[in-house]
Amino acid sequence: MSPFDRDAADELLQPDMMGSEAEIAFEGALRPKSLAEFVGQQRVRGQLQLLLDAATIQNRTPDHILLAGPPGLGKTTLAMIVAHESGRPLRLSSGPAIQHAGDLAAVLSSLVPGEVLFVDEIHRMARSAEELLYLAMEDFRIDIMVGKGAGATSIPLDLAPFTLVGATTRSGLLPNPLRDRFGFTAHLEFYDPAELVHVLRRAAVMLELQIEESALVEIAGRSRGTPRIANRLLRRVRDYALVHGGAATRDVVRSALELYDVDELGLDRLDRAVMNILLTRFAGGPVGLNTLAVSVGEESETIESVVEPFLVRIGLIVRTPRGRMATRAGWEHFGLAAPDETISRAVRPARETARQPLFGDEL
Numbered sequence: 556m557s558p559f560d561r562d563a564a565d566e567l568l569q570p571d572m573m574g575s576e577a578e579i580a581f582e583g584a585l586r587p588k589s590l591a592e593f594v595g596q597q598r599v600r601g602q603l604q605l606l607l608d609a610a611t612i613q614n615r616t617p618d619h620i621l622l623a624g625p626p627g628l629g630k631t632t633l634a635m636i637v638a639h640e641s642g643r644p645l646r647l648s649s650g651p652a653i654q655h656a657g658d659l660a661a662v663l664s665s666l667v668p669g670e671v672l673f674v675d676e677i678h679r680m681a682r683s684a685e686e687l688l689y690l691a692m693e694d695f696r697i698d699i700m701v702g703k704g705a706g707a708t709s710i711p712l713d714l715a716p717f718t719l720v721g722a723t724t725r726s727g728l729l730p731n732p733l734r735d736r737f738g739f740t741a742h743l744e745f746y747d748p749a750e751l752v753h754v755l756r757r758a759a760v761m762l763e764l765q766i767e768e769s770a771l772v773e774i775a776g777r778s779r780g781t782p783r784i785a786n787r788l789l790r791r792v793r794d795y796a797l798v799h800g801g802a803a804t805r806d807v808v809r810s811a812l813e814l815y816d817v818d819e820l821g822l823d824r825l826d827r828a829v830m831n832i833l834l835t836r837f838a839g840g841p842v843g844l845n846t847l848a849v850s851v852g853e854e855s856e857t858i859e860s861v862v863e864p865f866l867v868r869i870g871l872i873v874r875t876p877r878g879r880m881a882t883r884a885g886w887e888h889f890g891l892a893a894p895d896e897t898i899s900r901a902v903r904p905a906r907e908t909a910r911q912p913l914f915g916d917e918l
């Protein structure tokens with residue numbers, strides 16, 4: 556088997572793939588309800604808290620918020636927290652569901668005063684709807700077009716004040732006029748293993764699973780910095796411990812995750828395919844993102860929003876002005892010798908980070 560093969564891990568490690576109904580229900584139950592309960596993202600939490608407190612003092616709706624970052628890092632959860640903490644109702648929608656200006660007009664005109672409108676994948680909303688949103692965000696007003704051609708007229712419609720919370724994995728795709736209308740943009744970062752251990756410990760309690768601390772650290776190190784994946788791996792470990800009738804120890808975690816081909820760094824089939832092409836066909840790069848995407852038969856959006864941020868973060872590739880390049884650690888992870896001029900980057904030491912004091916005061 557080539558080091559680039561193995562695909563059983565795919566379903567477990569895809570942060571943008573939702574699982575079974577049971578998993579969705581589990582995710583829902585796990586969502587923290589307040590900023591204080593939300594693990595990690597200390598900076599974003601502080602910024603959001605200030606924004607919400609200021610709105611409360613002034614007795615107005617909080618400013619519009621854009622949440623940007625890879626899938627599974629907690630954007631939906633934060634939107635729910637914004638509504639919960641400010642005591643306002645929440646309406647859920649998504650960019651792909653808004654394919655016409657009329658779809659958005661229907662949602663906006665039915666909002667109650669102060670409602671929080673969450674639009675997931677906002678970069679996938681139709682252009683015509685985006686334009687309608689500019690005025691709505693700025694003045695709480697929309698112009699509805701009636702009729703066609705020369706006889707068309709626009710009827711202004713006042714809206715209830717609302718807070719838009721947009722989520723995107725591709726903030727670069729949002730047109731500037733839309734981006735500029737958000738009072739605050741939060742960039743969510745991948746989680747450190749210590750933070751994931753905290754997320755996992757909370758989930759283990761909900762699953763009524765007895766699990767050793769070292770086992771949590773082991774799962775955290777393989778979770779791609781993503782709480783959704785950490786929780787998903789924990790469920791598989793729970794199954795394994797249940798079937799084999801033992802406590803969830805570090806060895807049990809290793810055996811369970813080996814069964815699912817989740818390697819020590821948490822790489823999946825697509826990561827391996829990208830690394831394979833980069834190392835073997837392009838001699839480690841530099842190579843452009845689109846070329847990589849075409850070579851592995853995947854959308855460049857997926858490579859850019861899911862694969863690349865993770866590979867860069869763990870130090871297997873770097874972005875250079877001429878394209879993406881494999882690092883020395885990237886070559887070595889696949890058991891290949893790096894050319895002399897290769898850039899050195901340490902693989903982000905998942906376990907070592909986790910051995911440091913686990914939680915700061917903010918957790």
Ligand SMILES: Nc1ncnc2c1ncn2[C@@H]1O[C@H](COP(=O)(O)OP(=O)(O)OP(=O)(O)O)[C@@H](O)[C@H]1O
Nearest residue numbers: 582585586593594626627628629630631632782783
């Ligand atoms: N900071 C956190 N603390 C605890 N649990 C978290 C945290 N962030 C995310 N989770 C958990 O991870 C799961 C996924 O989170 P969520 O759905 O909010 O991610 P998302 O960024 O909206 O993903 P997507 O972009 O795919 O919709 C949820 O079960 C949530 O409870």
